[in-house]
Amino acid sequence: MKNFFVKDVGFQPDITHGICPNCALSTILVSLSRDHYRCVTCGTDLEQKINGHIKYMPIERQIKEQPEIKDG
Numbered sequence: 001m002k003n004f005f006v007k008d009v010g011f012q013p014d015i016t017h018g019i020c021p022n023c024a025l026s027t028i029l030v031s032l033s034r035d036h037y038r039c040v041t042c043g044t045d046l047e048q049k050i051n052g053h054i055k056y057m058p059i060e061r062q063i064k065e066q067p068e069i070k071d072g
Helices: none
Strands: 015-019 027-033 036-039 045-050 054-058
Touching: 015 054
Parallel strands: none
Antiparallel strands: 015 027, 027 036, 036 045, 045 054
16 A cells, blocks of 8 residues: 655665764764765764775855945
8 A cells, every 4th residue: 555645755865874074073974965974963064985985075165255235
């Protein structure tokens, strides 16, 4: 019997252990997409790099600066 209230959205999170470079703790990492993870300890978004061994690197967020509004 199929449940008509639940749709298959195709999102299947992966849970793994790793060392977060931001908080430097051995923690649980939850996948947001195929190669992006989030540390459950500090909440930092990480990108998984595989080059002989698995390494997690923080994702740099670009912050757009707002131009200052001058009175007058």
